[in-house]
């Protein structure tokens with residue numbers, strides 16, 4: 001199967017990119033691992049599930065309808081585990097099309113090729129470790145939105161919501177609406193931080209109004225908001241029973257906690273595209289030109305995966321990327337005129353999105369406060385003390401620390417622990433730029449070994465004859 005443009009990721013950025021390119025006549029395929037496009041913010045409810053029809057649902061439905069009408073081929077339920085081709089052909093061989101390897105919803109492996117690739121892979125949630133964070137009942141703030149939207153399930157009956165950024169108030173308001181008791185909202189930001197962000201947030205009055213409505217819901221329901229504070233520990237016998245805030249314990253059976261969002265750069269790292277460290281945009285981001293082009297020819301990235309800018313900016317950046325891809329493939333004669341409207345939308349939405357992203361930037365004080373015996377990498381059981389011991393033994397960047405400790409080598413491939421680990425390594429080696437990031441490796445997502453190997457017979461494996469003695 002060969003296409004002009006493949007779009008990886010069916011969130012708002014990917015849906016808009018695929019729609020724009022297909023409407024202009026390109027052969028386009030969009031690959032998405034969820035059962036329906038929508039991404040994190042516009043996640044579609046499972047079929048047969050009647051969820052609330054709110055503003056997010058309406059915006060998601062509009063993007064989905066435009067995508068379905070555009071003529072783009074939609075491959076949902078497809079987990080893309082491999083990216084290749086493009087620049088990854090052996091040296092001195094002619095450039096090849098991009099190649100994507102994926103598993104379909106029945107677990108069958110398939111591959112496809114495209115002349116240009118638009119990556120719209122979104123973000124991962126950042127959770128900085130603290131004592132008790134691996135207890136059942138502790139979950140990500142963003143993960144809680146998935147439980148609520150995709151399954152209509154409450155994370156607990158009495159919930160503490162903690163961390164940084166607007167998701168804090170969105171999740172607390174949604175929990176109240178769904179019938180949970182919110183024991184407290186614990187916001188790392190002081191009130192002055194929110195006030196400083198207000199002028200930039202005013203660029204999107206609709207989003208500002210939404211945020212104020214969430215705050216009003218909390219006030220009306222008497223929810224305690226503790227500003228300028230964080231959760232320092234969680235405790236419980238086998239499951240969560242209480243969390244510690246400012247030295248006091250708050251009883252709860254669920255803690256939804258998130259310390260911001262980190263752009264998903266597994267694919268751009270695998271292609272060895274150039275990256276820069278931009279804490280205000282979420283961390284390491286691909287180096288892009290004004291049209292979302294990466295340093296690798298015919299590779300583009302859009303949405304939060306290109307730097308956190310929020311759901312409002314994602315579709316505009318997807319359209320800008322799609323137009324650039326069409327232009328570079330020779331499929332769009334009047335690129336300059338076509339890009340004016342989406343580029344203007346992007347600039348406007350990015351202003352408010354950037355202010356939000358800054359509030360979700362990593363707070364190094366949280367990492368400095370992690371006690372030595374606390375587990376940082378939960379897949380491999382690696383503690384802060386072990387990471388620091390590796391640094392003391394000479395590990396001078398993320399790849400070396402990974403080799404010394406196995407931190408980041410488990411099923412999550414560093415998506416959860418990577419930020420904390422990199423900050424710890426950076427504290428020893430002179431900063432995050434020096435610590436770098438773990439080299440991108442396949443598979444991008446965990447895949448069963450038999451899906452990769454397929455059917456084979458041992459007798460068919462060509463075994464060389466023994467060498468003559």
Ligand SMILES: Cc1cc2nc3c(=O)[nH]c(=O)nc-3n(C[C@H](O)[C@H](O)[C@H](O)COP(=O)(O)OP(=O)(O)OC[C@H]3O[C@@H](n4cnc5c(N)ncnc54)[C@H](O)[C@@H]3O)c2cc1C
Pocket residue numbers: 008009010011012013014031032033034038039040041042078079080081120121122123124125142143145146170261302303304305309310311312314444445
């Ligand atoms: C868990 C989570 C929940 C969030 N909830 C909210 C919310 O409720 N409200 C809000 O305003 N913002 C939310 N955000 C932030 C929000 O995701 C973004 O602002 C916005 O959705 C960005 O759009 P996007 O298209 O860049 O990425 P996303 O919407 O994240 O879409 C990326 C898509 O790429 C797909 N994908 C990635 N890698 C692969 C792969 N290898 N194979 C196949 N598919 C792949 C993902 O399944 C996903 O659907 C959330 C973020 C996270 C991480």
